[in-house]
Amino acid sequence: MADSNTARKILAIGLGSMGYGMARSAVRGGHMVWGQDVNAAQVSRFAEEGGATEPVPHGDLEAVVVTVLNAAQTEEVLFGPDGVVPRMRAGAAVMSCATVPPDFARAMATRCGEHDVLYLDAPISGGAAKAAEGRLSIMASGEPAAFSALRPVLDSLAETVFELGDAAGTGSAMKAVNQLLAGVHIAAMAEALTFGITQGVAPQDFLDVISKCAGTSWMLENRAPHVVTGDYTPLSSVNIWPKDLGIVLDIARASNFGAPLTAAALQQFVAAAGMGLGQEDDAAVAKVYARNAGLRLPGED
Amino acid sequence: MADSNTARKILAIGLGSMGYGMARSAVRGGHMVWGQDVNAAQVSRFAEEGGATEPVPHGDLEAVVVTVLNAAQTEEVLFGPDGVVPRMRAGAAVMSCATVPPDFARAMATRCGEHDVLYLDAPISGGAAKAAEGRLSIMASGEPAAFSALRPVLDSLAETVFELGDAAGTGSAMKAVNQLLAGVHIAAMAEALTFGITQGVAPQDFLDVISKCAGTSWMLENRAPHVVTGDYTPLSSVNIWPKDLGIVLDIARASNFGAPLTAAALQQFVAAAGMGLGQEDDAAVAKVYARNAGLRLPGED
Numbered sequence: 001m002a003d004s005n006t007a008r009k010i011l012a013i014g015l016g017s018m019g020y021g022m023a024r025s026a027v028r029g030g031h032m033v034w035g036q037d038v039n040a041a042q043v044s045r046f047a048e049e050g051g052a053t054e055p056v057p058h059g060d061l062e063a064v065v066v067t068v069l070n071a072a073q074t075e076e077v078l079f080g081p082d083g084v085v086p087r088m089r090a091g092a093a094v095m096s097c098a099t100v101p102p103d104f105a106r107a108m109a110t111r112c113g114e115h116d117v118l119y120l121d122a123p124i125s126g127g128a129a130k131a132a133e134g135r136l137s138i139m140a141s142g143e144p145a146a147f148s149a150l151r152p153v154l155d156s157l158a159e160t161v162f163e164l165g166d167a168a169g170t171g172s173a174m175k176a177v178n179q180l181l182a183g184v185h186i187a188a189m190a191e192a193l194t195f196g197i198t199q200g201v202a203p204q205d206f207l208d209v210i211s212k213c214a215g216t217s218w219m220l221e222n223r224a225p226h227v228v229t230g231d232y233t234p235l236s237s238v239n240i241w242p243k244d245l246g247i248v249l250d251i252a253r254a255s256n257f258g259a260p261l262t263a264a265a266l267q268q269f270v271a272a273a274g275m276g277l278g279q280e281d282d283a284a285v286a287k288v289y290a291r292n293a294g295l296r297l298p299g300e301d
Numbered sequence: 302m303a304d305s306n307t308a309r310k311i312l313a314i315g316l317g318s319m320g321y322g323m324a325r326s327a328v329r330g331g332h333m334v335w336g337q338d339v340n341a342a343q344v345s346r347f348a349e350e351g352g353a354t355e356p357v358p359h360g361d362l363e364a365v366v367v368t369v370l371n372a373a374q375t376e377e378v379l380f381g382p383d384g385v386v387p388r389m390r391a392g393a394a395v396m397s398c399a400t401v402p403p404d405f406a407r408a409m410a411t412r413c414g415e416h417d418v419l420y421l422d423a424p425i426s427g428g429a430a431k432a433a434e435g436r437l438s439i440m441a442s443g444e445p446a447a448f449s450a451l452r453p454v455l456d457s458l459a460e461t462v463f464e465l466g467d468a469a470g471t472g473s474a475m476k477a478v479n480q481l482l483a484g485v486h487i488a489a490m491a492e493a494l495t496f497g498i499t500q501g502v503a504p505q506d507f508l509d510v511i512s513k514c515a516g517t518s519w520m521l522e523n524r525a526p527h528v529v530t531g532d533y534t535p536l537s538s539v540n541i542w543p544k545d546l547g548i549v550l551d552i553a554r555a556s557n558f559g560a561p562l563t564a565a566a567l568q569q570f571v572a573a574a575g576m577g578l579g580q581e582d583d584a585a586v587a588k589v590y591a592r593n594a595g596l597r598l599p600g601e602d
Contacts, residue, residue: 102500125514137514162510173500174510180493181516188485188562192478195549195563198556199403199474209463209475213426213438215482217518248496255499257594260569261489262496264561293558 006152007031008062011084013077015042017236018097018124019067021132022157024049026065028134029156036077058087063153064094067124070243071100079111090116093149097124097138099179099244101251102169109142109168118146121168123175126159127236135159139178141170176251179244180262185219186241187265190286193227197295203228226283230299238285239278241269307453308332309363312385314378316343319398319425320368322433323458325350327366329435330457337378359388364454365395368425371544372401380412391417394450398425398439400480400545402552403470410443410469419447422469424476427460428537436460440479442471477552480545481563486520487542488566491587493521494528498596504529527584531600539586540579542570 008031012023015037026033027050034056035046047053064084068074074096078085085094094112096105096119109119120142130136134157140147141164147154154161164170192215196206207224210216226232245266252259268285275291277284290297309332313324316338327334328351335357336347348354365385369375375397379386386395395413397406397420410420421443431437435458441448442465448455455462465471493516497507508525511517527533546567553560569586576592578585591598 127515139510139514160513164506164510170501173497173502174506176500177493177497177502177507178511178514178516180496181489181511181518181521184489184492184562185486185516185518188482188489191485191560191562192481195481195553195558195560196474196478198558199477199552200471201474201478205465205475206478209440209465210479210482212461213440213479214428214519214523215479215486217482217486217521218515220482220518222515251500252496255594257496257499257590259492259496260565261485261492261562264565268561289559293556 003030008152009057009060010034010063010065010153011036011056011058011061012065012067013037013084014067014073015039015046016067016069017128018131019065020046021128022065022067022097022124022136023051024132025134026153026156027051029152031153031156058084059089061088062092063150064088064092065097065153066094067097070098071104074098074100074104074108078108085112085115085117088115088117091118091149093118093120093146095120095122095150095153097122099123099175099247100172101247102172102176103251105172106167106169118143118149119168120146120150121171123171125175125178129235130159138162139164139171139174141165142168176248180248180259182219183241183245183269184261184265185217186223186282187268187285189217189220189224190227190268190283190289193224194286194289194293194295194297198293203298223281223283226281227286228298230297232277232280232284234279234281236282237279238269238272238282241282242266242273245269304331309453310358310361311335311364311366311454312337312357312359312362313366313368314338314385315368315374316340316347317368317370318429319432320366321347322429323366323368323398323425323437324352325433326435327454327457328352330453332454332457359385360390362389363393364451365389365393366398366454367395368398371399372405375399375401375405375409379409386413386416386418389416389418392419392450394419394421394447396421396423396451396454398423400424400476400548401473402548403473403477404552406473407468407470419444419450420469421447421451422472424472426476426479430536431460439463440465440472440475442466443469477549481549481560483520484542484546484570485562485566486518487524487583488569488586490518490521490525491528491569491584491590494525495587495590495594495596495598499594504599524582524584527582528587529599531598533581533585535580535582537583538580539570539573539583542583543567543574546570
């Protein structure tokens with residue numbers, strides 16, 4: 001819990017599945033937190049659950065935490081017509097949490113610097129549940145002053161802060177690496193589970209055995225249960241992956257780096273979105289494999 | 302340690318990196334173990350290190366453990382010109398450990414049955430170190446009498462025996478599922494680690510961070526250190542994967558099952574073999590990515 005020395009005035013921009021939990025965690029950490037979102041209902045709900053209700057005092061803010069969908073939205077909320085950075089005081093800090101290209105993070109840091117605003121390149125990992133618990137992993141890079149300014153905020157949001165150097169961009173690069181693996185591993189889980197069905201391996205047996213063998217992954221243990229129980233309530237949705245793997249492949253291509261597994265995984269998520277499953281849990285990529293092979297998954301009629 | 306009630310007379314066929322360690326573990330477990338291998342030096346070495354030296358008493362054997370490369374070698378040692386099964390007594394048991402197609406396992410069980418020999422479809426997982434320690438995972442299926450006959454042998458070889466039903470084939474199916482994931486995860490690790498290099502993420506930082514994030518896998522934690530240290534001493538070689546992923550894709554195609562990630566991973570291992578890296582540790586698949594992108598890996602000049 002922050003005391004009077006560490007409590008901060010924070011604006012949380014983006015109150016989606018990650019941002020809402022983070023804003024609540026910041027409140028629980030003793031900070032004064034304003035919420036902002038295109039969805040007015042989310043802003044009202046947050047105000048009812050501990051958020052600050054007065055007009056946002058932009059000139060008094062010590063930190064702005066940005067948890068929007070992508071680079072375009074990040075640029076819009078920072079520097080668009082109603083952008084926050086030009087209204088912030090010198091020495092205040094932006095913590096940017098969306099998955100964005102490293103070059104974009106570097107550009108944002110430079111532009112914030114022109115307003116004497118600090119910038120922490122701080123993509124997050126861990127999912128909505130850990131966001132709500134204040135137990136995220138944060139892959140952060142930026143100048144030491146940005147880390148110092150945001151330390152009490154980071155403490156309220158994260159279980160682990162990976163400090164990846166003093167230049168914006170490295171945090172986003174590490175996040176891209178993590179997303180490459182996470183996306184490939186979800187699709188690989190789906191491919192293996194459905195392949196197993198064709199060979200007489202029941203999904204529950206797949207989970208029981210493979211999670212204890214060399215074929216396991218963090219994503220397999222986290223997502224295969226969704227397929228086994230036929231519950232595709234979105235904890236992280238299919239639509240995340242065409243976006244995040246698209247970022248990976250864009251920056252890979254710009255570096256003349258071929259990423260064939262990532263490319264194959266992306267196509268499976270695109271097919272899932274094409275099947276109308278974009279809002280379902282990302283484990284629903286298993287339905288692409290099942291449809292292509294004429295298989296029935298648990299919970300399907 | 303087996304006592305006089307559980308000690309078995311065993312023939313271990315195949316004294317390669319897995320089979321040798323398993324044969325030694327069986328000796329340590331109190332069994333009397335003969336070794337057989339195309340490499341006479343391995344047979345001599347095993348005899349010096351605890352193996353039985355008299356002529357193999359085929360008619361007295363209670364178990365034959367087959368740890369050869371593939372289905373063709375398995376069929377050869379069981380039913381070829383010098384095949385062991387026709388010489389075994391009724392009620393003795395074959396434990397077949399190679400990675401083979403499920404249909405092949407079912408055919409072997411049937412043919413063993415014609416000689417009143419029991420058959421356990423028992424692919425293994427865990428690597429050479431665990432084989433030597435008697436701490437393998439075994440994915441086993443077969444009739445209850447086969448499990449009973451082999452129980453003392455299994456106890457000396459395995460930390461975990463997954464009992465996957467009373468019909469040969471299911472063990473091999475589960476092994477194929479595991480190999481699909483293991484192979485894809487090794488290639489994904491290589492893809493992500495080298496992609497990270499293009500974005501300024503050092504291999505050691507990759508390992509330190511990603512192994513604690515949602516992008517991790519058993520294979521990443523096991524194999525990425527080989528790339529980080531530039532040590533490709535083969536614990537499991539590149540050449541395993543064209544074989545094992547080839548089996549997966551063969552049986553997948555026969556079931557009209559498309560496996561795009563597996564297919565992409567296979568091509569990367571084939572390219573590694575084509576680069577002359579077949580005998581190196583399978584983490585050397587990272588060199589395919591590095592060469593294609595003009596990158597330098599740790600330990601390279």
